[in-house]
Amino acid sequence: MEKTIFSGIQPSGIITLGNYIGAVRNWSRISEQGKGIFSVVDLHAITVRQDPKELRERILSTLAMVIASGVDPEKNLIFIQSHVSAHCELSWILNCYTMFGELSRMTQFKDKAQRYADNINAGLFTYPVLMAADILLYDTDLVPVGVDQKQHLELARDIATRMNGIFPKLFKVPEGYIPSVGAKVMSLTQPEKKMSKSDPNPKSYISIIDEPDQIMKKCRSAVTDSENRIAYEEGRPGMNNLLTIYSAMTGETIEAAVARFEGQGYGAFKTAVAEAIIAGLSPLQQEYRRLMADPGYLRSVYTRSAEEAGAIAAKTLARVHEQIGFVGR
Ligand code: TRP
Numbered sequence: 001m002e003k004t005i006f007s008g009i010q011p012s013g014i015i016t017l018g019n020y021i022g023a024v025r026n027w028s029r030i031s032e033q034g035k036g037i038f039s040v041v042d043l044h045a046i047t048v049r050q051d052p053k054e055l056r057e058r059i060l061s062t063l064a065m066v067i068a069s070g071v072d073p074e075k076n077l078i079f080i081q082s083h084v085s086a087h088c089e090l091s092w093i094l095n096c097y098t099m100f101g102e103l104s105r106m107t108q109f110k111d112k113a114q115r116y117a118d119n120i121n122a123g124l125f126t127y128p129v130l131m132a133a134d135i136l137l138y139d140t141d142l143v144p145v146g147v148d149q150k151q152h153l154e155l156a157r158d159i160a161t162r163m164n165g166i167f168p169k170l171f172k173v174p175e176g177y178i179p180s181v182g183a184k185v186m187s188l189t190q191p192e193k194k195m196s197k198s199d200p201n202p203k204s205y206i207s208i209i210d211e212p213d214q215i216m217k218k219c220r221s222a223v224t225d226s227e228n229r230i231a232y233e234e235g236r237p238g239m240n241n242l243l244t245i246y247s248a249m250t251g252e253t254i255e256a257a258v259a260r261f262e263g264q265g266y267g268a269f270k271t272a273v274a275e276a277i278i279a280g281l282s283p284l285q286q287e288y289r290r291l292m293a294d295p296g297y298l299r300s301v302y303t304r305s306a307e308e309a310g311a312i313a314a315k316t317l318a319r320v321h322e323q324i325g326f327v328g329r
Contacts, residue, residue: 003034006140006174008041008081008131013058015065017206017277018185018195021248022146026179028070030144036076037138037309038066043081043088043130047123048116063298065208068288073301081134083306086313090133091126093320097163098129098155106151115198132156136171137313144177147184148194167323185245188222191237209285212278219274220267230261230269246273249280 007027009015015024027038040062045055059080067073081087103109103125113120123130128151135143135156143153153176160171187193189204197205203218210218224238232243232254247254261269291298322328 003141004138005031005034005036005142005144005177006038006135006138007036007144008039008044008134009062009066011040011042011045011055011059011062012197013054013061014197014205014207015062015069015209016185016195016197017208017245019146019197020069020208020281021185021245022179023144024066024069024071026144026177027066028072030142030177031071031076034141036071037140037312038071038076038078039081039084039134039309040066040079041081041131041134044127047121047127048112049119060295060298061292063302064288064291065284067291067298067301068284069208070284073305077305077309078301079305079309080302083302084137084310084313086137086310086317087130087133090137090313090317090320091130093324094129094132094136094159094163095126097166098126098132098159102155102158103128106155108148108152128152128155129159132159135174136160137316138309139172139316140174141172142177143174144179147178150176150178170320170323185248186237186241188218188241191223191241206277208281209288210281215277215281216271216274219270219277222270222273224266224270228266230264230266231258242270242273246276249273249276 005027007023009019009024027036030036040059042055042059063078063080066078071078106128109125109127112124116124131152132155135153136159145153153174157173160173163170164173185195187195187199187204188206189201193199195205197207199205203221206215206218219242222238222242224242225236227236227239230239230243232240243254243257246252246257250257252260261272318328
């Protein structure tokens with residue numbers, strides 16, 4: 001039996017190098033192992049305030065970035081979450097089997113509640129339940145995500161297991177797929193922190209559509225240390241991060257990279273890291289520009305995908321309705 005792979009991405013308009021290495025890039029790789037269903041999660045996005053015009057643009061540019069990152073729309077489904085209404089419908093049902101206490105323990109909720117203290121809405125709180133619905137609707141086997149989503153994935157598994165205890169075999173319990181290499185790319189300016197597009201300092205992150213000279217500047221000004229030795233060592237987050245990025249972009253192991261740069265200065269090393277990023281992203285950037293110039297094609301991808309995804313989701317939802325005791329339509 002072919003495996004079903006599901007993942008979602010926020011339409012934030014910027015995919016950082018961290019998102020790319022830690023998550024999106026793996027979608028195309030892992031989707032070779034089965035059927036990939038990928039969603040641009042606009043419903044999740046509105047848990048924080050969005051400008052409507054920008055949101056619409058970002059949904060489309062994120063979709064284009066996903067395709068440009070190598071997810072083949074001929075073999076996988078790439079749809080917009082709000083186009084498949086079953087996500088909201090199942091989410092409500094799962095809400096009734098998720099505990100207030102469980103959601104209160106979600107670290108992302110706690111972080112976001114702090115960051116958006118003037119808008120701690122119910123959607124922000126139940127966000128992980130919607131994510132569980134996304135996953136469970138497709139009888140998903142594998143969920144490729146970055147490490148930051150591990151807790152949400154565990155919750156999805158808990159909800160599925162709990163409901164299976166009441167309604168036998170209702171859901172398939174999904175497995176997470178968290179990459180080992182480059183799972184966590186750190187900020188270029190504060191390498192103890194994760195690379196994040198919400199960082200107010202744009203030098204701290206690289207967007208996958210940054211121009212080559214921007215990438216070069218950002219790498220050259222990346223925070224390192226004064227050890228003057230290129231090596232992967234405990235307590236050297238800046239150096240370790242650049243080595244991780246280099247290794248992720250070139251496919252070379254960290255050990256091989258360390259050997260390659262032995263005796264060289266930080267300047268030469270940082271330039272090489274930038275060049276590796278520029279070379280690695282260049283085909284993606286060309287494809288992205290081509291896609292953004294062809295909205296008709298993008299539309300054909302997301303419409304067709306939503307139709308197919310909708311058909312699968314509707315079946316799961318009908319099964320859930322049946323088992324929990326609703327009257328069939
Ligand atoms: N919450 C995820 C993030 O912020 C995005 C997401 C939504 C997702 N639904 C999902 C990821 C389902 C995996 C599976 O990155």
